[in-house]
Amino acid sequence: MSGSTIATARRAFLGMSHSPLLGLNPVAEDDQIAIDKAIAAARAAVHEFAPELIVLLGPDHYNGFFNELMPPFCIGSQATAVGDYLSPAGPLNVAAELAIALAEHLMDRHFDIAVSRRMLVDHGFSQALQFLWGDEMDTPPVIPIFMNAVAQPGIARMARCKALGEGVGSFLDQLPLRTLLIGSGGLSHEPPVPTLAHPDPAVRERITVRSTPTEQERELKTERVKAAGLALAHGDSWMKPLNPEWDLQWMDAMASGQLDGLCAMSEASIGAMAGNSAHESKTWLVARSALPANTRLSCPVRAYRAIPSLIAGYGVMFMHH
């Protein structure tokens, strides 16, 4: 629907990177101003759109999902944020019945999907809600969808992310609700998230078995990740650099809706070129795929900064149909 304004649009997309180091690590003044402006613009657009329903795609960083049982995707009918770093803790305002109805719709379309009746989420979900609706996460009803972006081989492939988004889109087609789809994460970045290739068995155990970290463990992790951000800002060679070109290409594909072309990207190239956590960008692909493909949508908000101290190719993009 070209010519629709934010206020009359029926469906909108928000792609938004996250970084738990925001507010913890120093940021150059012009970068800070740019991202504050981008977040404020996204918040204004979202509130003008006034969604009646939110579908929130987010990753996890070994707070809610562990290797003992790691689904590629999972819909939550109840969800609680753990409150890592500076993100708020507490329940999300989940649209429980719609979450189950979406799962049913996807199963009927032969997109098998996991369901959690008690999902735990971290800053991968809560930072977007915090920035848009405040610390209380006083949001419209949300359907939270987890996407594994850290544990191979179970990270969904590009084409599958697009298929999920199309399935979500066809579900929304039957609903009279003005819906905002949010993809939280990306773009290029590689923070120090451990893998099962880690030499220390205690670390492998920690990312395998469901557990709640002690206050001291949380503290240590925060310090370790902050130090990694400073190392990247200082150009230390053990940190993978951000890739603004890759990020620009990603945002261009979201803007044009040429998602088949994007899906031609090789899986191995994602981590190699943009860092292991660039797989989080796929949350944008799922969300964007619920809006018309091969269509350039109205895009009133688009901003990008590569910010090494935050370990973030930080992008924000709001579009509507």
Ligand SMILES: O=C(O)CCc1cccc(O)c1O
């Ligand atoms: O908590 C973790 O394990 C990693 C956190 C983390 C750090 C920098 C940028 C991110 O996007 C991010 O998620």
Ligand SMILES: [Fe+2]
């Ligand atoms: Fe992340």
